[in-house]
Amino acid sequence: MIDLWFGIIAFLWTGYFVLEGFDFGVGLLAPFVSRDGDEQRQSLQTIGPVWDGNEVWLITAVGAMFAAFPAWYAGVFSAFYVPVVLVLVGLIMRGVGLEWRGKVTNPVWCDLGIVVGSALPAFLWGAVFANLVLGSALAAVVGGLFTLALCVLHGAVFLALRTDGPVRRRARVAALASGAVTLPLAAVALSGLAFGGGATGTATGTALDARSIPALAAMAALAAAVALIWRRREGWAFAATATAIALTSASVFAELRVAPLDGLTLAEAASGPYTMTMLTWIGLIALPFVLLYQGWTYWVFRKRVSLVH
Template identity: 50%
Template sequence: MDLATIWFIAIAVLWTGYFILEGFDFGVGVLLPFIGRKNVDRRVMINAIGPVWDGNEVWVITAGGAMFAAFPAWYATLFSGFYLPLLLILVALIARGVAFEYRAKVDTDRWRAGWDQAIFWGSAVPAFLWGVAFANIVRGVPVDGDQILAAGLLHLLNPYALLGGLTTLSLFALHGAVFLSLKTGDPVRSAARRAALRISAVAVPAGAAFLIWTQLSHGKTWTWPVAVIAAAALVLGVLLALRGREGLSFTATAVSIGAASVLLFGVLFPNVLPSTIDPAYSLTVQNASSAPYTLTVMSWVAVVFLPVVLGYQAWTYWVFRKRVTREHIEPVPAYGGGGGTGSGTAPAAPTG
């Protein structure tokens, strides 16, 4: 196995970690207006992901940086052709991050409601568009002999890609609901369990359809077990949620997301961006990679720093492992009258 293949696997691992960890963050954001009917409950939901959401985003930054360094041709062609959806994702992530920090800056219901909408859309848009983007990568795009991708937004919104977007959106929402049932106390916990069951009515059939479509159209013999694991883990996660086995249910949904990601990268290899114009124009692990020297330097950097990053993130999850309840939320001071209707500035809680 050469370094180019190793780095393809490493990038697949980074994206898989991102989808699993940032997936429940997106899910919590999507569920914010539906589960958090009161401000105190919305604060419980935000505080549940508050210590980890920005650390989870490091995975996508690292994945993008690794793609740029290890496969510059893949990065350049992909980001130029997918410019609009990736720009929308970036804007949504920026708005979401600002919303987490600014939500508690002013003590008015109108102020908080506006930032809550930013959290919702900043979570829902990436959750949907990541599925659209990766479905198109697997399906193939019109890459010509000069490695130029000529695809407009409407070309990317094909039925397979839209199903991929629905799958990631519903699966992340389910993952987030299970996370909330694991990480919060009542009444958020009970509302999250009910939400998980309702979301499963969309996530299970959409996920199953997408896995079957992917496998039948692009799959290989060895990816069949991966598709089965993804589907089985999804169903098992729902059944465990029904029985109140929250820890196991969260593990199952994480396995389902991870297996689905492995399936996508598995059916893609050895291509990194298939061409629908001519297979000879496809970008592959070999023709899109950097020079061996660059890959060697990257490998040594990863060996040194990756354990540090993983250790720090694991420590963060361990420190903030306890449930968040209403009792942990301090009352919001009312400046100018009336418990959340004043116009002054409230002291800012770190997580909203």
């Protein structure tokens, strides 16, 4: 039961990173791939109908942590107090900026909020999780920069996939440029994850083990993504960046399974079997519907977003 719920929480966080990853990237890139207000609206409309639903993956992941592993939830968020405050500030600024920018006379403040509010969580989630797994300030900085770059790349590919016209062209250039930054960072961050995981001394140190595989595969997926966007295969490139994020997240959670937090094991942190059983049943019934209607949203808005003249 503990493994099942840890797996569900890992799945929810992974879904959050994959989905919000491109929201953050689009938010960061919108002012830079757009030449005027119309193009900026075009860029942001690619995430318009979906970003709020994507964010609920985070709310659900955190809610599931609270319900299934209360001591872990409490430990992580009180230990990383200041970074989490800044993440929240970012999410507030971004959310308000996105919702309000069409309703104000001059959206410059909203746009600033969207950029800063996308950058903060994109960097800080990486920093928090890198620190959680590797336990050093350096790892936090590298991890944060890596996820920031990864989100930009993911968002650029998403923009190239979901728009047409000049924005699509510039998004491809942005994807290639951010790919050039992401790949070296990935080499450092992912090899750190693959070889140095388990800072609490429970993992195997420098040796390769089964838990290293997803990190190495993530690297391969990233390289493939850059190659694919070069060859203008935007759909496949997006699949590759999504896979890279999912594998990175899987690798992080594989480490956390062993060492969720200093001085804490999952078994100690866990709720009782009754709570987990009840939540499992409800989750099993509800989650397919959620996936179905969220998937349907993407289907409804599958058309490339064009400029309106």
